[in-house]
Amino acid sequence: MINRTNAARAAAGLAASAALVLCSGTAQADAFVALPGGELTQTLSDGTVVTVRLVGESATISPSMGSTPVHRNAWVSGSAQVELSGPNANDGKIYPGYIVACQVTVNGGGVTGGVDAKSDWEGKKPEIGGKAGGNLSLGPGQAKSMYLLDQEEADDFGNESHATRNKFQGTHGSVTWADSTLGITGCAGYAQARAFVRVKVSTTTVNSVLTLWGQPFSIG
Structure with missing residues (x-):
């Protein structure tokens, strides 16, 4: 003879266990990644020495609000510093x-190669005047640049x-930036990110552009 009370308790226990397994499968803790930053020094044709540093860089990989394999989310922090010397x-x-x-590998190049750094991201270098934004939609084999600053100002015509x-x-x-959002949607494969500091320097005789790359890191 079946004891209905015991059966009900067993059923409730199974339901609770199933709920626990479901929750443990979706809940993920944030992962903090300390990054080494880097430094780049270049002497321009007029003798001006430009030093670019990326310091205090880190990323916190966080479960996305989308809670699906095609969503990624990270909070990034760091400081870009530029020093010029020369008359x-x-x-x-x-x-x-x-x-x-x-699904694009970003290893290689290091942080000292400047604008000539070699990597699998060749041809995808950041362009001056690109768009700022915390969320990107990417498919397999795609790479996009995301700028951290979005400063509103009037142009020469007041617009x-x-x-x-x-x-x-x-x-x-x-x-300097702290906990800036880096969000990706649409990527079913592995995703990576890499910081850059693009610098345009103007002297009395020279205009020059150089780029410091950070270390690549996985965002899932």
Whole structure:
């Protein structure tokens, strides 16, 4: 004879166990990744020495609100610092950001190769004047740049415009960011990201652009 009370308790226990397994399968803890940053020094044709540093860089990989395999989410932090030296040093512009890729390997090149760094992301280098935004839609084999700054200002005609750079006068400039969102949708394969600091330097005789790359990191 079946004891209905015991059967009900067993059924309730199975339901609770199933719920526990389901929750444990979807709940994930944030993963903190400390990144080494980097430094790049280059001497321009007029003798101006440009030093670009990426310091205090880190990423926290977090479960996406989408809770599906095609969603990724990370919070990134760091500081881009530029130092100029020489009698012709004048001013500069700093464009910090990240390149994010779906099923594209980003290893290689290091952080000292500047704009000539070799990697599987060749041809996908950040362009000055790109768009800022925390969320990207990527398919397999795609890579896109995401700028961290979105500064609203008036253009020469008084119309609203948006800039992805921080301008500085003199010999020093910097941009610091904390817990900036890096979100991806549509990527069913592995995803990686890599910080960059794109710098445009203007002296009394030379205009030059150089790029410092950070270390690639996985975002799932």
